[in-house]
Amino acid sequence: MSKKVVRVLGIESSCDETSASVVEKKNDKIRVLSNIVKSQVDIHKIYGGVVPELAARAHSDVIDQIVKVAMQKARIKFKDLDAIAATAGPGLLGGLLVGVVLGKTLSHQLKKPFIAVNHLEGHALSIKLEKKINYPYLLLLVSGGHTEFTIIKNFNSYKRIGTTIDDALGEAFDKTARLLKLGYPGGPEIEKYAAQGDKNRFVLPKPLINEKNAHFSFAGLKSAVANIVSKNRCTEKFKKDMAASFQATINEIIFNKTQKAICEYKRTVKSKKDLKIVVAGGVAANKSIRCSLRQLEVLENCEFLFPSMKYCTDNGAMIALAGIERFERKKFNKLSFKPRPRWPLDKDAIFMKGKRAVEG
Numbered sequence: 001m002s003k004k005v006v007r008v009l010g011i012e013s014s015c016d017e018t019s020a021s022v023v024e025k026k027n028d029k030i031r032v033l034s035n036i037v038k039s040q041v042d043i044h045k046i047y048g049g050v051v052p053e054l055a056a057r058a059h060s061d062v063i064d065q066i067v068k069v070a071m072q073k074a075r076i077k078f079k080d081l082d083a084i085a086a087t088a089g090p091g092l093l094g095g096l097l098v099g100v101v102l103g104k105t106l107s108h109q110l111k112k113p114f115i116a117v118n119h120l121e122g123h124a125l126s127i128k129l130e131k132k133i134n135y136p137y138l139l140l141l142v143s144g145g146h147t148e149f150t151i152i153k154n155f156n157s158y159k160r161i162g163t164t165i166d167d168a169l170g171e172a173f174d175k176t177a178r179l180l181k182l183g184y185p186g187g188p189e190i191e192k193y194a195a196q197g198d199k200n201r202f203v204l205p206k207p208l209i210n211e212k213n214a215h216f217s218f219a220g221l222k223s224a225v226a227n228i229v230s231k232n233r234c235t236e237k238f239k240k241d242m243a244a245s246f247q248a249t250i251n252e253i254i255f256n257k258t259q260k261a262i263c264e265y266k267r268t269v270k271s272k273k274d275l276k277i278v279v280a281g282g283v284a285a286n287k288s289i290r291c292s293l294r295q296l297e298v299l300e301n302c303e304f305l306f307p308s309m310k311y312c313t314d315n316g317a318m319i320a321l322a323g324i325e326r327f328e329r330k331k332f333n334k335l336s337f338k339p340r341p342r343w344p345l346d347k348d349a350i351f352m353k354g355k356r357a358v359e360g
């Protein structure tokens, strides 16, 4: 398809952010015309985590308004859109239904194609909202719900080479923060406390670190923190030292596993081009992890790319962008498409939750 200007509305409601965005591609140049995000953090923070039923209700309360504002901000009319894209999985079913039903309704009403987007594809491509990048590249996705290394070989050609067998990395940050009676979301709180603490005070386990694969496990780390917390008074000094020890342990695990993912990438991709590694998802905001990964650039002759924060966390723009890529390839979906709470990016990837990483 050789249409010069393509404009897609992207709707995101898979977790705890309601978002809508219009993205335009004109002569190969990507422009985000609007990206409206409403976080539900105030609703969920008293529970220390996302409550699915409350999330679904909150999405349905605001989604119409969010789309309206996104269209106004983009200064275009619905008739100027080429397609409607909505996150159709993976994520919480109630939230997915809200976005998908609205996407299908608009598509039907406007007689424009409906595109069901995999949320992980959105994260994988999000870097393209700001930078030109050629395939292939390596993705490290670290968020509240996902932790994985995936080789982005080409558009729609993905190979997952590492994942978590239990908690996601963001979940580990949130659970540790809860144990230390810090606020929610826990990641930024841990990072803040860690900067003032003694990282050598507590020794924490580094699960799977000696295995040759790029898989993660964080559940044992959280249990170790719980054990230490139960034996200590939770003073400010204790919280800072615990947060610092946790952060340092995470940095080491991520550093180590990224080296293993790079080895696996080089075995799989016989490309002569410089290796680019995109780090996306909410945890990619962590400056300490960024800093630690940067040290690999010289060691492994690679370059790390971090999308800006607004495109690291969940947003409609990455969904609209994935929608544009699909629109250009005429990859449309029927209105009978059902949301998929579980929807791996690499359809051949085996389900690892609860499994030992054995291939190492």
Ligand code: KG4
Binding pocket: 015, 142, 143, 144, 145, 146, 169, 170, 171, 173, 174, 185, 186, 187, 188, 191, 281, 282, 283, 284, 285, 286, 287, 312, 313, 314
């Ligand atoms: O991508 P995201 O906004 O939502 C999804 O899970 O899809 O990621 C949220 C996660 C939370 O677990 C939060 O604690 C974590 O990202 N996070 C951080 C930081 N900022 C957010 N983790 C570590 N350090 C941070 N600075």
Ligand code: ZN
Binding pocket: 119, 123, 143, 281, 313, 314
């Ligand atoms: Zn996400």
